[in-house]
Amino acid sequence: MALKIKINGKSQVLEKAMTLFDLIKAKGLNQNRIAIEYNQNIIDKDSLSGILIKENDSIEIVNFIGGGR
């Protein structure tokens, strides 16, 4: 059963149910370098594998870039 969700503001379809941990792995991201906001809440990275993604969930994934002034 496919799930419609939003990642960084863009609609995406997940082909199967998965946890946040599975998603990060599938996207090839290093979890030590990012922060994840799941439905507006910042998620402790230790609990990623316990969160099962649901229909209409909104996920923000951020990392650092060059910046300063």
Added chain:
Amino acid sequence: MNENLSFYSLYSKYKNLDFSTYFKKVNDDEIINSFNKRSLNPDNLLALLSVKAENYIETMAQKAKDLSLQHFGRAILLYTPLYLSNYCINECLYCGFNSKVKFKRKKLSLEEVEKEATFIAKTGLQHILILTGESEQITPLSYIKECIQLLKKYFTSISIEIFPLKTNEYKELVALGVDGLTIYQEVYDEKIYSQVHLKGPKKDYAHRLDTAQRAGDAKMRTINIGALLGLGDWRKEAFFMLLHAKYLQDLYPEIEISVSLPRLRPQVKNFKAISKVSDKNIVQIITAARIFLPRLGITLSTRENSSLRDNLLPLGITKISAGSTTAVGGHINSKEKDVQFEIADQRDVATIRRMLLAKGYQPVLKDWVGV
């Protein structure tokens, strides 16, 4: 009070400093640096108050004069004290109103207050400082308020030098039109403080120390603090007084902070000054004060003689008293002999005005109008 801040914590930082050893270590470079800096820290102030800085007294005077002209121009505010009562429950060894001293006490009736006011107003003065001893029973706040309401008809500015009040009481007086508070710590050295204040509410050092701040919280427009020079080591006392002034300036940028440098005058038999304060010492304190805090008000009373007062003017004095008496009812009856302390400059207001004009200063009798 403001988030439990108190000058006491700053005082505590320095109270155990061995001042005489510190002053001995001050070198010439530190003194020269101190009067060349844009912004001075407490160490710089100590350098300016050191024994060695006496070698630079003329240089300090020149610098103080320049700063005074830059910040105040050539205007000197005139005021006169008006004693309402000499009843007092405190036992302060150096004071003529000490409750132990036997003399016939006096408190002005409202009619007498009005007579004094009429007399003073005729001289043209618009700034007065009202004084009492401390006696909530005989001169309660309600009496002070009645006097203020009466005096408002005659004067544009009323300052008070009465017993310490609470913040809300100061607020009430500010609402009535009081714009200035004068409160001397007398002596910043806690030990000496307890030795010379034997009895009465004034014995509470910390309460007195925070009085200026309570008035500041009540939005008093001007606050004048002071140390009675002679009670403790004057270099140390001047240091703490100026540190206190800076503390208040920083805490209340909107309030005009002034200091007084009263020297102990003969008034009580058998009480000898603990430290001697020479004219040169007074010059050093005034110039150090001006250099440390360029916009600080400096008040000079008639405790000092006329020639010294005239000579001190250019060094940074911003406010002087004129036609003074320290006796209750003394403006009308100049023979009143029960004084708080003896005055040395007996000149009347007109004479002081002429002196100021001759020296190129503008005597200011009224520097603002409340609306």
Added chain:
Amino acid sequence: MKDSLTLAGKEINNRLFIGTGKFPSKEILKKVLAQAQSEVVTVALRRIDLESKEDNILDFIPKNCQILTNTSGARTAKEAIRIARLAKACGCGDWIKLEVISDNKYLLPDNLETIEATKVLASEGFKIFAYMSPDLSVAKKLIQVKATAIMPLGSPIGSKRGVKTKELVKILIKEIDAPIIVDAGIGYPSEAAECMELGCSAVLVNTAIATAKDPVEMAVSFDLAVKAGRLACRNVNQETSEFAKASSPLTGFLRDE
């Protein structure tokens, strides 16, 4: 001679802070940071682009550098708070260069929102470096709500116009009992030196280094200028008196007693 700056309990020995934006490449940034021996560098936070694989900026910043995350992009206190919390969740500490800008024309900071955000974040333990338009009462309020340092702008971001706010910055240095770090507007090493001479605790430079012909050489130049200015500041008062002027003595009336 050691002359370190302590920020949030951490000892910093290099007073040139470098911003990591606008560099021609991350490799050049890496060289710049190595050559200038930077200890505090700013980074920004962005949504990951899941389509294109990019090198992570953190791989180009030496491990011993303190990361100072810029909340750039925040238009309100609320947005800045969100960015700061996300930055902390990334695992690079809790030092935040708080920047709230609602004005896209001049990129001037919103001082009121900055105070609001500082209040919330500092109470959560963040170390707040508040970017602001130099204003004494705002700086005082920022310190009251526990900002770690005040970062007044020299001139608008990226403008390289120098320290146009000098008189106001001087007042902050004199009145505020916390590090003052000029941020934005510094275009030339001489201007960085001037800030340090005035008594700033550090300066933050990005555009002037990143857009130089040779960013590495420019970074070295800034490093030297900051050190020169700092040394001057520590010694500027050693000059002799200018007050030995002849005029009628003011203390002639004093006689030996």
